[in-house]
Amino acid sequence: MCHINKIFYSDNLEIIRNIKKESIDLIYLDPPFNSKRKYNYLHSIAMGLDIKDKTLAFSDIWNINIESVDDIKKYIDDVFIYEYDSAFKCFLNNIFMSIFYSNKDMLGYIIFITVRLYELRDILKNSGSIFLHCDPTSSHYIKIIMDAIFGSDNFRNEIIWHYDGPQGPSKTKLSTKHDVIFWYAKNIDSIKINEEYLYEDIKLKESELKHHGYKKDDMGKWYYDLPRGSYSDLSIKKLDAINRIRKTKNNKIRIKYFLDEGEDGYFIRRKKISDVWANIVSLGLASSNEKKGYPTQKPLSLLERIIKITTIENDIVLDPFAGSGTTIIASQKLNRQWIAIDKTILSINTIKNRMINTFKDINKDYNIVGVPENKKDFFELINNNKLREVKYLILDIIGGIAIDNIENTFISGYIYFNKIKNSFLKMPIIINIEKHITIDNIKNIIENIDNSENKIIGIISFENIGDDIYNHLLEYGYIEINKNKYNRVQILSLENILSDIKFDIPNIIRN
Numbered sequence: 001m002c003h004i005n006k007i008f009y010s011d012n013l014e015i016i017r018n019i020k021k022e023s024i025d026l027i028y029l030d031p032p033f034n035s036k037r038k039y040n041y042l043h044s045i046a047m048g049l050d051i052k053d054k055t056l057a058f059s060d061i062w063n064i065n066i067e068s069v070d071d072i073k074k075y076i077d078d079v080f081i082y083e084y085d086s087a088f089k090c091f092l093n094n095i096f097m098s099i100f101y102s103n104k105d106m107l108g109y110i111i112f113i114t115v116r117l118y119e120l121r122d123i124l125k126n127s128g129s130i131f132l133h134c135d136p137t138s139s140h141y142i143k144i145i146m147d148a149i150f151g152s153d154n155f156r157n158e159i160i161w162h163y164d165g166p167q168g169p170s171k172t173k174l175s176t177k178h179d180v181i182f183w184y185a186k187n188i189d190s191i192k193i194n195e196e197y198l199y200e201d202i203k204l205k206e207s208e209l210k211h212h213g214y215k216k217d218d219m220g221k222w223y224y225d226l227p228r229g230s231y232s233d234l235s236i237k238k239l240d241a242i243n244r245i246r247k248t249k250n251n252k253i254r255i256k257y258f259l260d261e262g263e264d265g266y267f268i269r270r271k272k273i274s275d276v277w278a279n280i281v282s283l284g285l286a287s288s289n290e291k292k293g294y295p296t297q298k299p300l301s302l303l304e305r306i307i308k309i310t311t312i313e314n315d316i317v318l319d320p321f322a323g324s325g326t327t328i329i330a331s332q333k334l335n336r337q338w339i340a341i342d343k344t345i346l347s348i349n350t351i352k353n354r355m356i357n358t359f360k361d362i363n364k365d366y367n368i369v370g371v372p373e374n375k376k377d378f379f380e381l382i383n384n385n386k387l388r389e390v391k392y393l394i395l396d397i398i399g400g401i402a403i404d405n406i407e408n409t410f411i412s413g414y415i416y417f418n419k420i421k422n423s424f425l426k427m428p429i430i431i432n433i434e435k436h437i438t439i440d441n442i443k444n445i446i447e448n449i450d451n452s453e454n455k456i457i458g459i460i461s462f463e464n465i466g467d468d469i470y471n472h473l474l475e476y477g478y479i480e481i482n483k484n485k486y487n488r489v490q491i492l493s494l495e496n497i498l499s500d501i502k503f504d505i506p507n508i509i510r511n
């Protein structure tokens with residue numbers, strides 16, 4: 001069978017707008033929470049470094065700055081490009097004004113999410129479901145928006161994913177240990193549900209049963225009991241005949257539910273899954289090889305549960321904020337088709353590696369769209385004003401990390417290397433995009449760099465490099481690391497890096 005499976009390297013809005021209407025069975029989205037700072041920090045932790053520079057793992061997340069209420073109407077007109085009905089626009093205006101009043105910093109984020117949710121509704125099948133993963137700082141705003149877009153009747157659950165982890169330093173509040181996942185159907189009358197997956201088996205040892213409130217009857221069978229509820233007298237009579245009724249001291253009728261005994265000696269209680277999910281361990285605590293070091297990576301079992309409840313084999317699952325690709329790895333495992341979108345190359349590469357490591361022969365089964373592969377692709381990006389993406393991409397290929405505000409900085413990022421305990425060395429990277437590199441350019445670069453701190457320097461040239469340049473570089477001498485000599489100033493052309501040639505430095509630290 002020919003699969004739809006694709007990974008898009010792009011802003012998701014562009015891609016979502018081009019997906020066929022009513023073609024997706026399940027959407028799971030886990031947008032970056034409302035905190036830029038968190039990402040930089042997490043990324044450097046993931047690499048085991050204490051990086052003081054303003055290093056960015058994700059390119060900036062949303063760029064909407066709303067300074068006054070007048071900007072709100074402008075944004076609604078600019079961002080919501082279709083002919084929305086006037087009541088919806090009026091709703092947006094009012095809700096955005098309220099958020100501006102109560103939490104100004106949140107507004108850009110909510111607008112960013114709202115535009116995408118509106119488009120996502122269109123591409124969801126009538127039988128489809130959408131799950132949005134967020135945290136308690138934004139969930140109350142997002143639910144109002146989802147009610148308006150998907151309809152409050154289609155709301156299924158507010159799932160609380162409760163996890164454990166470090167308790168947090170604050171002495172003025174409790175520790176926050178849950179995320180919120182909103183589940184909406186596109187249309188409750190035609191929603192697809194695999195009922196069997198609404199239940200789970202709880203396994204208990206016999207020695208634990210009493211402690212958990214289970215009782216043993218005269219025949220030695222373990223059970224729990226519940227009030228009769230709406231059972232008729234006739235039904236109660238029938239249940240009594242098969243030993244399913246217990247009468248309390250006050251003569252109240254309760255119905256017995258027997259536990260099954262598994263082959264392994266455990267007792268099993270089949271229970272409907274509640275909207276509090278407390279048995280899915282967060283990756284912060286897990287020591288498994290599931291951990292990819294990607295900030296905000298979610299556990300596979302969380303996604304598997306969602307996919308099993310709402311889809312069947314060959315259905316199409318979309319994750320527009322794919323990150324480390326948890327959703328699509330789970331989809332592939334469960335034989336669903338999938339589409340992943342992410343706008344950072346860090347994510348695309350993590351997903352690619354994760355796919356290869358998890359499944360054999362997976363290459364035949366999917367395409368990656370939008371990642372430049374040759375010089376022409378790079379120049380096309382530059383001509384489309386995507387200088388920032390180009391710089392990110394180059395740094396990623398050579399094992400570097402971008403710094404904040406990358407378009408406007410002289411140094412684009414650093415390659416960290418030679419980590420010994422908590423210390424490491426770093427090579428600043430200067431990307432020379434516009435011009436043919438000359439000896440004067442190089443002299444200029446060296447003059448502009450603080451030589452005391454940057455003992456080794458890397459330059460990227462878009463054009464090929466002549467012998468005169470290589471000879472000139474030798475004049476800057478070398479540095480010695482672990483008794484080996486490395487040229488102090490090094491240069492790579494775009495063609496070099498596309499052929500996987502790397503700077504000559506020892507033990508690059510990368511994610």
Ligand SMILES: C[S@@+](CC[C@H](N)C(=O)[O-])C[C@H]1O[C@@H](n2cnc3c(N)ncnc32)[C@H](O)[C@@H]1O
Pocket residue numbers: 010011012013030031032033058059061294295296297298299320321322323324325326327341342343344347
């Ligand atoms: C919270 S992470 C997702 C983590 C993911 N659920 C996992 O298990 O690894 C959010 C992701 O959204 C991506 N992202 C942010 N804005 C985006 C946009 N406009 N289009 C596509 N991806 C975006 C970020 O690069 C990041 O990888």
